[in-house]
Amino acid sequence: MNGAISGRTAAEVADSVRALLERGALAPGDTLPPVRALAERLGINRNTAIAAYRQLAQAGLVVALGRGGTRVVGRPGIAQEGYGGDGALRDVGSGNPDPRLIPDPSAALAGVAGRPVLYGEPVIDPGLEAWATGWMAPDLAPADRMALTVTSGAVDAVERLLAQALVRDDAVALEDPCFLASIHTARLGGYRAVPVPVDAEGMTVDGLRAALADGVRAVVCTPRGQNPTGAALTGRRAAELRAVLRDHPYVLVVEDDHFSMLSQRPFHSLIGPDHRRWALVRSVSKFLGPDMCLAVAASDPETAERLAMRLSPGTTWVSHLLQRLVHALVTDEEVVSAISRAGAHYAERNSAFVARLARHGIAASPGDGLSLWAELPVAARPVSEHLARRGWLARTGDEFRLADTGAPSPHLRVTVHDLDDDGAESLAADLEAAVAAVRAGDR
Structure with missing residues (x-):
């Protein structure tokens, strides 16, 4: 593998590693040569090799493991905004606006054509x-x-x-x-x-x-x-x-x-x-x-x-x-009024759900936006797995973090503005039960 990597600049070395990945000569789990050894073989400055590995790490293709070396992780799947792929679950992690609150553009469409540009x-x-x-x-x-x-x-x-x-x-x-x-x-x-x-x-x-x-x-x-x-x-x-x-x-x-x-x-x-x-x-x-x-x-x-x-x-x-x-x-007064009502609706539904969560022993902040940020007393990922068994799809804070703290996130991002009162109560109760199950060690 050391002999297969080539290049004189950081970009050339990084591109060489990418090419090896694309051809299947490198696979997730493979370890790249130590920086010093690679620099000596290629006849480049050690800092050039470090910069190449840094570019690969920023692209999510390798991870530095200290004494464990630099390991290939492949091209990662990055979480996407929007609806989840499993249609069997009620998605409360989408971050979408309520389609019922989006103004109908039909009437405006007829008058926008004008002259060609x-x-x-x-x-x-x-x-x-x-x-x-x-x-x-x-x-x-x-x-x-x-x-x-x-x-x-x-x-x-x-x-x-x-x-x-x-x-x-x-x-x-x-x-x-x-x-x-x-x-x-x-x-x-x-x-x-x-x-x-x-x-x-x-x-x-x-x-x-x-x-x-x-x-x-x-x-x-x-x-x-x-x-x-x-x-x-x-x-x-x-x-x-x-x-x-x-x-x-x-x-x-x-x-x-x-x-x-x-x-x-x-x-x-x-x-x-x-x-x-x-x-x-x-x-x-x-x-x-x-x-x-x-x-x-x-x-x-x-x-x-x-x-x-x-x-x-x-x-x-x-x-x-x-x-x-x-x-x-x-510039339509009715549309602007509808937008104002929509903003108030999102804020009211988020605040109401925060109060509902508090009654179930879970802290959250209504904040400002389409979703709210719940802080759990346990790691969020196993809680989300329990919620999935109960029919809910939520997003954990791990997906949104940049810094690797080494500890799992205790946060969930949930989008609840389109839930009616019965649905909101069902989610809050299921969330309380999921937290209790994780606390009890029921994985």
């Missing part, structure tokens, strides 16, 4: 641009430097923002626990994800300070409706984070305010008035439906210009028909 025209439809300016500018201290871009959803925006600012092996600060799509983005981009702990007030100050000391070139933060915890930045915490970032004005700060119009919490930004590289991203998917793949990114002009290179007219712009449809919906 041709190659070379502006990528943002004028009506949407005017509305989005009013949506974004009041929440940005550096609004006088704001430029708008439209992307195919929030995940697309974050991916493009990181791609124009980072190169492979750059470090990016992500919340921990983390939105699953952010884990995907970091892994596929080859970035080094630096975990920043999250508490009830959002991203922690000490965590951000440590990440900046570790050399991160970008920070991705969810100011409210944090997935999976439901945390929202408080005014005090946002001010503390801005103070930490003041000495790092060229670190790209991306705020993913995906829950925006549904949120029951005020918006607080960690983008200071003098910060140089920043973007605020707001999508419409949570309140107009996941299939409405559109997000608005407000950013500094340099970042917007770099984004524009990746969203050129004629190849990768967002359909003007979709932009006009979104504009028609978000």
Whole structure:
């Protein structure tokens, strides 16, 4: 195996290992050569070999086991958002909005066609641009430097923002626990994800300070409706984070305010008035439906210009028909009222379920978002297995963690807003029984 790996640079060595995996010459469980031995055989610097192994680890293809060496784990299956694959179980881990609360676009569709849009025209439809300016500018201290871009959803925006600012092996600060799509983005981009702990007030100050000391070139933060915890930045915490970032004005700060119009919490930004590289991203998917793949990114002009290179007219712009449809919906008073009612409904159902869990001896926080974060007195994974036997499919906190603490997560993320009272009581009772079974050692 030592003789089969080749290359002079870290990227070439890593690509060589990938090729061996693809051809079946390497398999999960195989151990790679020690760094020193590989470096000596290839005639490269030891740090080059270390960097190659780090790239492979970031891609999830190998794991470093200390004295046990570096072992191949194959391409891992990463958890996906949305419905689970087993239709026999009632899915309370999907994180989906209630389809009954998504506005019907039928009436608006008839009036959005307009004239055809041709190659070379502006990528943002004028009506949407005017509305989005009013949506974004009041929440940005550096609004006088704001430029708008439209992307195919929030995940697309974050991916493009990181791609124009980072190169492979750059470090990016992500919340921990983390939105699953952010884990995907970091892994596929080859970035080094630096975990920043999250508490009830959002991203922690000490965590951000440590990440900046570790050399991160970008920070991705969810100011409210944090997935999976439901945390929202408080005014005090946002001010503390801005103070930490003041000495790092060229670190790209991306705020993913995906829950925006549904949120029951005020918006607080960690983008200071003098910060140089920043973007605020707001999508419409949570309140107009996941299939409405559109997000608005407000950013500094340099970042917007770099984004524009990746969203050129004629190849990768967002359909003007979709932009006009979104504009028609978000400027309809009845639709806006329906969105407001939906946000209140999600908050009320989550709060009611938290109170129900408390009566069953389980702690949880309603937070802000479509799901809630339950903290169990035992490991969550065996509890989820017991719930599956009782007909429920839930997500454990292990799927959302970046830092490997060596201990199983005690958290469950559950989506309960579409359960009626009987269903909510049944889930709470089954959850209490599952916790009791795990405590009793009944695996």
